[in-house]
Each structure stands twice: as C-alpha cells, then as structure tokens.
Amino acid sequence: MRREIKQDRSRLVDAGMGRIPCDLTIKNIQFFNVFTGEIYPAEVDVLDGFVVRVRCEGEEALLPSAREYDGAGNFLIPGFIDTHMHVESTLMIPENLSRAIMPWGTTTVVTDPHEIGNVMGVDGVRFMLENAKKSKLRQYVLAPSCVPSVPKLEGAGAAFLAKEVGELLDTDDVIGIAEIMDYVGVYNNDTRMRTIIDEGLKRGMYLQGHAPAQTGTPLNAYRLGGPRSDHESQSTAEVMQKLRMGMYVNLRGSSLASQVQKLVDGFKDHRFTDFVSVCTDDVHAKDLLCEGHINRVVKKMIECGIDGRDAIKMATLNAAREYKFDDLGAVAPGYVADMQLVQALDGSRPVAVFAAGELVAENGSYLGGDTMGESYDFANTVNIPQVTCKEDFYLKVPEGHTGDTVTVNVITRTPGVFARYFVPTELPVVDGHVDISGHKDLMFVAIANRYGSGDFSIAVYKDLGFDEGCYGTTVSHDSHNLTVAYRSVDDAYAVAQKLKAEGGGFCTLRGGELTCVGLPVAGLMSQDSCETIAEKVEAVQEVLKAISGGRLQSVLCLSVLALPVCPGVIMTDRGVVNGDTQEFLSIFA
C-alpha cells in the first residue's frame, strides 16, 4: 500500500497565489523540463517540501521566499529514481545507504528486501522499512516474491506464500511485488507463483519481473502471467522483444553486470522510449564511493549513444510513471521538491542535491544532518547448533563403507560456464572421512543451515579458485546459510566460530590470521558507513587474492554456490541438487 505523501494543498495554493511566502527559491538555473524536453532559464519556488512554481524569465516572485539558493547557472533536473535495487548488496543498512547515494543525485529507490526476507521474514522487511525512515532518501519496498527460491531444496529463515505477500502488500510504503524470479513457475501456472501474483493483481499493484535470457514464447507467456517489467536483459534482442511487448525495461548498471551498450542498442533507434528506466540492482560500497549510483548508469548510457536529455528522463519521469507516482520524477507544481543541480546533462556528480526541498548534499558531501548516532543491538541470526567442534567439518564416508578409498562426486565446472557438474573421483579415506590433502585442486565446501534446523552438508569442489587457507560467509544466496570453503577442518571451525560470534559476515583465514567483515544485521549488513565497509571488504579481498593467486577478486565468490534456481549441480544445506531437475543427488558415486 503506497503511503500517500502528505500534502496541504490549501497552503500550496495560497503560496501559488502569493498569499503566503515560500520557504526557498532556487535562482540562476537552466531548467530541464522532463515533460517537454526544453531547457530554459527559470527560478523554482518551494514550500513544505513541494514545488510551488517554476517561474520562467519575466515571471517575478509574488513574495520573497524565506531563503534563496544560487544555482550558479547550473542545470536543474529532478532527483534520480532507482527502479530496482537490493539494499543488502551494499552491505549497508537503509539509513546509511541514503547518506551514501544522495550525494550522487538519487532521491528515491524502489528496493527488494529479498535477502533479509529470506533470513528474517516479514520482520526483516519491516526493519528495512522502519530503518529507511531515519534518513532523507525516499525508499519504497516491493514484497519479495520467491522466499525461499525453491522451498523443498533449501532451509531458509522464512517462507513467503500468498498470505505473507498479501500482508506485506497491505503495509505502508510497500508498493508492489518484487522481481518474480520463478519465470518457469509463472509460465507453467505453478500454484505458488499464481497465488502470489494474484495478490498483486487484485490490489492493482506493480508486478516486477525477472526474465533473464528469455525471449519468444516463454517470455511472452511470462508477461501474460502478470509481471510488467524486467531488469535482467543481457542482449540487444532481449531488450527489443521486452519493449515490443510493453514491458518496462529497467536498464541495469550493477556492480555485477554492466553490458550497457548491448542494452542501449535495443532501443537507441526507437521513436518512443517511454518504457525505459534505470536501475542498479546490486551495487557494492566501493563502487558507490568511487563511481556513484544511478548517475553512473546515466553516464554509461550517454557514452553508449543516448542523448543526455533522454537518459535523464528515463532515470526520472519514466521511472516515476512506471510506478504510477504522480508527484515524483519531475520538478513541477505540486511535485515533491526532489531535485539536483548539475553542471551538464551527462551523469556527473551533482553540485547540489535537494530532497523534499532540503539541501542534502553539495559537491559530494552529505549535508542531511541526520548522521547515524546510535548503534543498534541486533539479534544474532547465526544459529548453528550442529557445529560444535572441528570434526563436524569432516566429510564422513557412508556408514558401512570399507576400503582405503571412496569415489566422490567432485563438483567442478568448465571455465567460463556457470553450470557445474560431477566428476566421480577416487579419494583416500582416513579415519572414516575423505582426505583431500594429496589433491591441491580440491576444496571442501560445507553449508550449515543457520536457522536452527541442524541441516549440514559437505561436498568436494574442484577448481574453486584457491588452494590454501579458508573462506566463509553468511552472504549465500538466497537462504544465506553459513557457507565455508576449506582444506583443513581446523580452519573451517575457526572461521565458523568467528562468523557465529560476529552474527555473520565474510571471513578469511590465512596463516592463522582471521580477516573479517562483520555483518551483524541478519548476517547481511553492517551498521558501518559506506567508507568503512568498503575498507573492510577490501581487506578481505586482499586475502582472497593472495590465497587464490589473484583468481578470486570478490567477497561474493562463494555467494551463488547455494542457489538452487541456478542450472547444474548446486549445493544447499540439505545436500547436493540438480538445479535443472530439482532433485537431490548423492555426494558419493
């Protein structure tokens, strides 16, 4: 249920008629009008956080405003709107995200709290909504639609069916259903997807799609099922087909995927581009610090041949209209005064940013005056009673097995291909457990359910990318169970104990030394600032590079091992599964 932005229209009318003064006038600007595409000199009057009037040359103010701001001849454009992002991917809590991205000109985000939803359920979503209110950024939420990704294959902290999604949709600031990832479920009329989507349809709410690599018949059938948008396109053909079908294409420039040229080629010759908007999906703290947020994608679009006026309209008015916002995405009478002053229409960092008429950033510095003061006391969500000693990390041979060796279905993959497969490999047995000490290219991976179920699985991977030390994390999509890769059970136990103590995070061990990013908020986020998080992540990544000979660059290197909607052999807390058939497989041949 979208929260109406409270507005005293009588006061706005009075200010418009010159009966009462405005709070603020921004003078000396070149106004970019997203409704018409025109650029002209103007002054903007603001009252109570709303635009009262954009006065063109020759239109004098009826009364002087309480304050003036000199636009110094810069362009005034609306604040950017991110049509799809996961706050959790920044590792920041929502209030700190605000402080990091507003200096880049973003004033509204539509978020999918999918990760915390998997860990903490509806309560997690409510935390994100509540915490967002502590800062100036307008943060709307979509109700996660696929929690967990595949119910029978993994143990998550919550399960959302139609009831939970409906409950969220009736919550303030929840404005639709988030990326409906189970596209196969949609075009197969699967009951879980059908009933969840119907919750959105019956309320007339926004249905966000997710159709990676889909075209033709399945894409069309997916669209018929309800979802209206997509941000997963990787090819020009996908973008073209989705737009032709009337899907909103949220052009993505994330930290993980950034094929902007291919996407832009899908519409750059079109006469109409009303259905293109911009999103970041997953963006890391360091990228936010160094390159920006939506402005960074705008800049890339322009580099790829899109006119700056069009790119800015896509990142503002188009996004607002996609969500049926009547009061965001433009600087016009009655609209929320979310706006930015920029030196050029090119996606570079704004000179000044206003949120609801308040100056919140200048030249990259956050001025919102709401810097986080308190440290929150979060419940530790890492509940792993099954991990009590280092021996728990041994891969034990099946009961009754005899002999000095055992044939293990080692999980591997071809370089450059995502899907993994089994290679049956004969390995020594020592004291009833598998010994990989003679195989430098093998690692154990353990996945421990961290919601108290006690589930725990161990498998052997080949060519995981490193062959010394140990790495563990609770950021493990989508159930975010404790995932540890190791050669020595001592190391694994040490890393597990550290992550348990921190309440989750990323943790490396090398030469007896633990390096950790603690993520005590649901094992996914930290209360640290963007700068501190970027530094800590960098420290862990330095260790990862060292133990992998440079092959591992990212703290997320283990984070999609346990996602059973992916193709090929996948591991969850319940065992090893075939992602294509959704059947369990045996670790031993």
Added chain:
Amino acid sequence: MRREIKQDRSRLVDAGMGRIPCDLTIKNIQFFNVFTGEIYPAEVDVLDGFVVRVRCEGEEALLPSAREYDGAGNFLIPGFIDTHMHVESTLMIPENLSRAIMPWGTTTVVTDPHEIGNVMGVDGVRFMLENAKKSKLRQYVLAPSCVPSVPKLEGAGAAFLAKEVGELLDTDDVIGIAEIMDYVGVYNNDTRMRTIIDEGLKRGMYLQGHAPAQTGTPLNAYRLGGPRSDHESQSTAEVMQKLRMGMYVNLRGSSLASQVQKLVDGFKDHRFTDFVSVCTDDVHAKDLLCEGHINRVVKKMIECGIDGRDAIKMATLNAAREYKFDDLGAVAPGYVADMQLVQALDGSRPVAVFAAGELVAENGSYLGGDTMGESYDFANTVNIPQVTCKEDFYLKVPEGHTGDTVTVNVITRTPGVFARYFVPTELPVVDGHVDISGHKDLMFVAIANRYGSGDFSIAVYKDLGFDEGCYGTTVSHDSHNLTVAYRSVDDAYAVAQKLKAEGGGFCTLRGGELTCVGLPVAGLMSQDSCETIAEKVEAVQEVLKAISGGRLQSVLCLSVLALPVCPGVIMTDRGVVNGDTQEFLSIFA
C-alpha cells in the same frame, strides 16, 4: 472505483505456451508498435478478448486459432481512446453512441455525465453507466464536480457536494472527478471545490481539469489545487504552459471548438510529448456521421504537422497512461484486444475495428450485433406546474406600476463578444404586461424551472438573432431548465406544451407548425439512432435558419443563455444575474 477488467491469466498463459488454441488470429498486417514506434509485419493472436501474442515474421503459431481474419496488408493500431467527452452532446444514449463511433475506430471513452447529473443527480449518472453496458464500447465515467454550476443562482435537478461525489467515486467504472470547472473556486480554496477534490485525492483518483484561457499565476495555483489535465486551451501559449507544468493536455477537436493548429503549435517542436492526448468534448450527431470521432482529430493533427505515429500514440497509449490503464491503449500481450485496421496512419476511417477481439465494424458499418431492440420508458423530467396557460408568458410590470410605458433592462450584446449587458429601454405597457410588438429586434425569453420548484423568469433580449416564430429547448446549460424565446405568448405556450409532452427536446414554431426533436431521456437525449437524430436536428435547424434569415445555424443557439458561470448578464429560472459578481439584477430599470 475502476472496474478491473476480468481476466483469466492462467488461460492466457496456457494459450501463450500453445497448450490451448486461441480464438482468433489476425494475419497479413503491418503492426504499428506504440511502445517503440516501429512498424513491422506481424500476426496477432487473441483469446477471451485479450491479446495473447504479437508474432513477428518467422514466429509461427503454436496451435491454429479457431478463426482467422485477413488484415489485407493494412496497418494494425490500437483502438482510440477519447480522454474527455459528454455523451449528452451527441443527443444519443450511451448504447447508441457506441454504435455510432466504433466504426470510426474509437473503442474507449472517458465521459463526463455532467448534463444528466444536473437533471437527475446520481441516478442519472447510474443510468449512463448501466446503459453503456448494453454495447461494446468501453465507457468510463468521471464524477461531475460542479453540479449545479453556481448553487445559489439557479435551480437544478440535483446538487453534488463531497458526499455525492464520494459516493460516485466508490461506484464501478467511475474512475475520477470530471472537469473541475470552478477554477476560481480552486485557486481561492473555496470549500465546495476543496472538499470535492479531496474526495478524489484521498482515493488516489484522476482529477480532470478545466482551465480555459488560464496561464501564469492562476493556472499554476489551479494545478497546485489538484487538477491534472486540461482540454480547454485555445492558444499556443496555454498549451505550452500547461505541458511545462506537467498537466495532461487533452487536445480537443469538438464540434464547437477546433483550433487544432494553435494547439499543435504548443508542442510540435517538443522532444517529449507523452502528456498529450486527444478528446472530442462535445460532438454532434451529424459530425459523427460525416467526419468521425477521435480519428477526425488525429487527421487534423496530422494536417497541422504532427507525425502520424505520434498522433496515434497520443490517441491511444498516451491516453491510457494518463488514466493509468495498464491494459488499454496498446496491442500487446495481456492487453484488451481493442484494435483497428487502417490503410494509413492518417486518421481516415478504419477498414475494420475489433473490440475485445470481436469484429464490431467494417468499412463504416457497425457489426456488433447488439442493435437496440427495446424502447425504454423514461420518466418525464419536465415538471413545470407554473406553466398552465399562455398568460403565464406575459412579462408583467411590477405591482403598483402606473403609466403606459415601463423601462425594461433589455439584455443585448456586441456582435462577436460573448458577455451581454443591459440597455434600459422604454416599452409600452398593455393590460399590465410589457408589449414588444412594435420592436422587431426584441424577443422575450422565459426560463421555467423544470424540477417542480415553480421558479419562472422572463426577460427581454435584443438581437437574439430572430424576429418571428418561437424556439424552445430543455438543453440549457447547466441546469437544463425549459428555455423559450418568443414574441407571442400563444407561440411560447404551444412550444412549452409540446416540450412538456415530449419530455424535453428542441422545438420550433413557425406559421403554426411545430418542428421538434424529442429528447425524452432527461430532456437531453433521444433513443433514436445517430442518423435519425441528425435528420431531426437538421429539420429544426432549417426552421431556425428560416426564422432568423440564416443567422441561427444550431439547435444550441439558446443553450448557454442560462449558464451563470459565464461573464456578463445571464438569465436563470430565478431571475437575471451578473455572472461576474454573482448577484441578482432587476429586470425593470
């Protein structure tokens, strides 16, 4: 409350996947895509009235459809949407309107039942909604906002305050508030307007504006008050300013006003025109028969320099998005299959029209198969107990007046100027009433309340346009009281009796012969077809031309004498008023 268009998405998905066959495939077309602006060969599959798929060249149907239609190489475009019209102006009831306009390619109209609202209140609006369902045209209603136009000055059949408007807004197919005409009330924060608008705002519904000749400060303040659109622009500057403010400009091509070039000049050089749509407002039966409906405005826009692709998008997708329709205004998967085949993108009459996938017209002939069978029995709404004999039409001098003459404030106007003014004129008194027999340029006008209040006023007009015979009507904006212009009380009484017997209409009397268009539906509409109405109106207009020496051309020549929101001297059933000050004036000097 918008009625959700019922849709079995599971069946659409099944058809999309080729599990069940579609009802219809339209083959051999050039598809104009309103999302992208592209034109390409395609085939369109339909099931249950919805588009299942638009297949491009090389995409074969998965199953053959039950029926095929040969598009003969024509362009397929969406059905047109009229963003603002009054059905009453056509003199047809809603079901017959459908049959008249669908052959021209219009498949959806958003109507303002303002006239019947003034006569019959909420019941009248409900009649329009119910009757509309008898035909194939999608007719949505906006709740009239200004009934009556000025409460204290006139006697109407109903009064809408916030309560009545709120009740209508909670009715199926009522999707917003209709043209908020009292713009002065809006920018002055008048209580009636403020409380009515708030009913729409609190439901998040569409607020239709009406701001003729408004620019600058008052226009801006009007927009701040809530209204989002306007269809009243008469100048290029108005269109430019309204678009810059983010108002939807409903480009109007009505039977009364058709300055399309001036309006088009307000945006034809703009980079973005997403906020331009098309409407007809008031259109007469004969124009519908001969020239068309929305297609006629599209044609004019193109003649004025707009690209046909842009004009068609404005008349389809832009209109749908203005109303936040997700399933109208485009031919795309999941959209209602409202579409038309045209030989060119130029606004000429379509070759074929489909509504919800059903062929409803070919080459101008209606094929909907729902031709009106029954004649409805409407209550006679002409209740004039104060008219009992011809003597009632005498203008009696004030009691106590003595002498052979009296000075009457004769109402006149300067040619070409709308506002009328008083000219005190000495006239003979015969048997206690004013005698104009010696003044060929004078006429009496009587306005009789027709809702049983008994109010009745008589005044003298100069240069009304005719000097013999008599003309009367119940189509008299906005209260639609019985309005009669006459020189002889015998004539006036005869015309009044005829209109009472017919339940309203237009009626002339010349040489003892009555010529009448009976409008028994609220004294505003007829059950006749468009053709019959056009013929009957033509007959009355022939008489009007004859008695006026060609000066009067239209049956509506008396229809705005009694509208007290107009400037200058206005007459209502309660007397003569100054429209500017809203004060009553004396008929005698």
